[in-house]
Amino acid sequence: MSVMDTVQDYYVVGSYDDTADTFVPEDDDDCRSWRRLDYGHVYASKSFFDPSKNRRVLWGWANEIIGIVGEQADVEVVFEIPALEHADVLEPNWLLDPQSLCGEKGASVPGSVGPFGLLVMASGDMQEHTAVFFRVFRQNDKYKVLMCTDLSRSSTRDGVYKPPYGAFVDMDIEAHSGIISLRTLVDHSVVESFGGGGRTCITARVYPDHVVNGNSHLYVFNNGTGAVKVSSLDAWEMATATVNVLPDGLIAASSVSRAQAY
CATH class of the missing domain: 2.60.120.560 (Exo-inulinase; domain 1)
Structure with missing residues (x-):
């Protein structure tokens, strides 16, 4: 659950009834007592399943101030x-x-x-x-x-x-x-x-x-x-991302290379 009042994401473990389409949390109904995946500036997260590596990947938002480089x-x-x-x-x-x-x-x-x-x-x-x-x-x-x-x-x-x-x-x-x-x-x-x-x-x-x-x-x-x-x-020190572009202009894949710094 993403709560916009706090701009924070929460999660809770519970039971889902597929027939009734209801979810009952094991903990308190108050989401403020739930756990968080990230305790910083992350909200409105979404996830997808990556079948190639048999894992679930979660993407989150972190809003920005314009015109800053790093x-x-x-x-x-x-x-x-x-x-x-x-x-x-x-x-x-x-x-x-x-x-x-x-x-x-x-x-x-x-x-x-x-x-x-x-x-x-x-x-x-x-x-x-x-x-x-x-x-x-x-x-x-x-x-x-x-x-x-x-x-x-x-x-x-x-x-x-x-x-x-x-x-x-x-x-x-x-x-x-x-x-x-x-x-x-x-x-x-x-x-x-x-x-x-x-x-x-x-x-x-x-x-x-x-x-x-x-x-x-x-x-x-x-x-x-x-x-x-x-x-x-x-x-x-991470290098700039390398983006592979197909002849028709479509992006095929991207990767980030890293060079060890001493």
Whole structure:
């Protein structure tokens, strides 16, 4: 369900009666308590079945501000946290609104375990950058991982929409030996990030001013007091899409090539 009041998509698991053509959700009827495929700037999604790879592909919308250009990159990084026990205590009410929590505890706010993650679309002087990061909190004898995309310093332009985005990652990081992965794809103004192997996805629009006359940079960062190890990092600069055009002018196929950047 796409709710235009919030410009967000929700989904719920339930039972469908083919005869009566009715659907009964397992959870609450209030869609605001339902789950989301993407906790960022995605709405009005549609899907189709791809028989060649036996998969379902979902397309979403992310509206844009006109006249902005950007760059393209694909980054995969694995973080390892040696010690979790000193994580900040999670307040119960924070579970209700992780997006506001990401706004309150942005990338520049130090914590015990985090914030740590990536700075993408960063200018040389760091006046502009978009932070995609994690924080680990302690809740009783368990740990909760918060994933955020912080747009507060993504652009120096006036009037640019720069909200915080965030969600808790559905994983037991202690059972994963303190290891969590992050993959971020930058395609011009779109920054799409997958945390914990895709358990949480956040899509955002960013419009830094520096891309018009300069190059963007990528950094790994840790603003927490606890140590965080980068187990692996692979980054690629994506080339322009190659479009195959038939003699009659019809497009036969398209592909995107990638060249590894060091």
